[in-house]
Amino acid sequence: MTHFSPEQSPSSKHFSFAEGSASSKHSSSAEGSASSVRPMNNPASFVSMWSDLAEVGRSPASGGYRRFALTPEDGQLREWFTQEADRRGLDLTVDRAGNMWAWLGNPDSDGPGIATGSHLDSVPEGGAFDGPLGVVSAFAALDLLSLQGVTLSRPIGVACFVDEEGARFGVACSGSRVLTGALDPDRARALTDSDGMSYADAMAWAGRAPHLLGADPEALKRVDTFVELHVEQGRGLIDLKAPVGVASEIWPHGRWRFAFTGRADHAGTTAMSDRADPMLTYAMTVLAANKQARGHGARATFGRVSVVPNGTNAIPSQVTAWLDARAEAPDTLDALLAEVSRQATERAERDGTSLEVTVESSTGLVSFDLPLRHRLAAVLGGAPVLPTGAGHDAGVLSAAGIRTAMLFVRNPTGISHSPDEHAELGDCAAGVRALAEVLRELAT
Numbered sequence: 001m002t003h004f005s006p007e008q009s010p011s012s013k014h015f016s017f018a019e020g021s022a023s024s025k026h027s028s029s030a031e032g033s034a035s036s037v038r039p040m041n042n043p044a045s046f047v048s049m050w051s052d053l054a055e056v057g058r059s060p061a062s063g064g065y066r067r068f069a070l071t072p073e074d075g076q077l078r079e080w081f082t083q084e085a086d087r088r089g090l091d092l093t094v095d096r097a098g099n100m101w102a103w104l105g106n107p108d109s110d111g112p113g114i115a116t117g118s119h120l121d122s123v124p125e126g127g128a129f130d131g132p133l134g135v136v137s138a139f140a141a142l143d144l145l146s147l148q149g150v151t152l153s154r155p156i157g158v159a160c161f162v163d164e165e166g167a168r169f170g171v172a173c174s175g176s177r178v179l180t181g182a183l184d185p186d187r188a189r190a191l192t193d194s195d196g197m198s199y200a201d202a203m204a205w206a207g208r209a210p211h212l213l214g215a216d217p218e219a220l221k222r223v224d225t226f227v228e229l230h231v232e233q234g235r236g237l238i239d240l241k242a243p244v245g246v247a248s249e250i251w252p253h254g255r256w257r258f259a260f261t262g263r264a265d266h267a268g269t270t271a272m273s274d275r276a277d278p279m280l281t282y283a284m285t286v287l288a289a290n291k292q293a294r295g296h297g298a299r300a301t302f303g304r305v306s307v308v309p310n311g312t313n314a315i316p317s318q319v320t321a322w323l324d325a326r327a328e329a330p331d332t333l334d335a336l337l338a339e340v341s342r343q344a345t346e347r348a349e350r351d352g353t354s355l356e357v358t359v360e361s362s363t364g365l366v367s368f369d370l371p372l373r374h375r376l377a378a379v380l381g382g383a384p385v386l387p388t389g390a391g392h393d394a395g396v397l398s399a400a401g402i403r404t405a406m407l408f409v410r411n412p413t414g415i416s417h418s419p420d421e422h423a424e425l426g427d428c429a430a431g432v433r434a435l436a437e438v439l440r441e442l443a444t
């Protein structure tokens with residue numbers, strides 16, 4: 001239980017952590033009791049939470065994670081989040097998009113608060129850090145503030161967004177997009193996974209009411225400022241020799257579905273000159289995208305492809321592939337897409353195939369709040385400020401007009417969306433300390 005008693009301090013509203021809210025479970029695993037632990041260096045609750053999550057959705061063979069929205073693994077992760085909220089006496093709410101919020105203090109009665117957090121879902125064969133680092137660090141930062149005996153004047157919320165990666169239903173950040181109204185709930189309900197199951201049916205399977213899915217201005221109104229901590233998905237902080245950085249902006253990015261249609265036929269009896277092979281058109285399109293991205297200083301990736309009938313001895317009738325593309329400026333991204341589409345269409349004509357390009361999601365340049373990022377960089381002792389090509393829920397909230405910032409934690413290889421994704425414990429602890437500093441700055 002948290003104490004929030006504006007009556008007792010009418011000039012400035014204060015509340016503090018409940019005694020022991022740093023969790024005796026976690027303190028007991030520290031080197032000594034809470035009183036003997038140097039609070040700013042106490043990673044105990046982080047390590048404990050991290051190990052609780054380590055096996056959920058992990059492939060023993062590869063070490064990679066499959067934590068898709070609205071699956072048993074997702075249910076386990078949401079249960080874990082609920083328990084961590086309960087353990088700290090936080091008030092748990094679930095918004096109409098299914099995102100979870102654990103509040104210390106009451107943002108409805110005591111003004112909008114400072115929210116932090118990230119997501120717990122993963123890409124196929126993803127790493128342990130992308131998402132969970134932000135959620136675990138959020139709880140650990142609260143524990144640190146509690147150990148420090150900090151008195152807050154604003155509520156703090158820990159958020160866990162649904163389906164950030166879009167690994168199952170194809171649309172990234174669907175939880176935050178539905179929440180903010182950027183994704184129409186009818187469109188979200190109709191999304192299907194690779195087995196043909198709709199988002200709506202998957203919601204029902206998970207015990208959630210599909211008809212309630214929708215934008216939730218009430219939930220958004222509780223958030224004055226959102227800060228997302230995330231593992232860096234690149235090598236920027238290595239070169240800067242800094243464990244923690246502040247995000248400047250997120251590159252414009254999007255996902256496009258390329259549907260190539262040809263004519264199914266026999267791989268042995270059909271002469272090469274008689275084929276209408278969509279795989280060929282697709283292959284050329286991959287090369288074109290790669291070349292265009294290099295030429296534009298952008299990024300283009302075909303990482304997912306579906307082939308019909310997908311037989312070794314059959315010329316395909318249909319190849320569907322998804323292009324993920326990103327660039328520093330919107331014009332560059334537009335030019336890249338236009339050129340790849342033009343070349344693919346030309347090639348389809350030569351191959352006797354056809355092509356349809358459909359945008360699945362598109363996000364413009366996100367520039368995080370400038371005064372806020374300067375303030376946070378200063379609070380963190382001049383932490384470096386750097387851009388990213390990766391999309392995040394923070395970008396969606398920022399685009400919806402919420403004052404938003406991001407912190408990045410160094411990734412020693414830069415590898416992400418892979419079982420090899422990593423961050424050193426010392427850097428994770430630095431991230432927790434930085435996040436706690438930021439929350440203290442914003443919420444006291």
Ligand SMILES: [Zn+2]
Pocket residue numbers: 119130131164230392
């Ligand atoms: Zn992420």
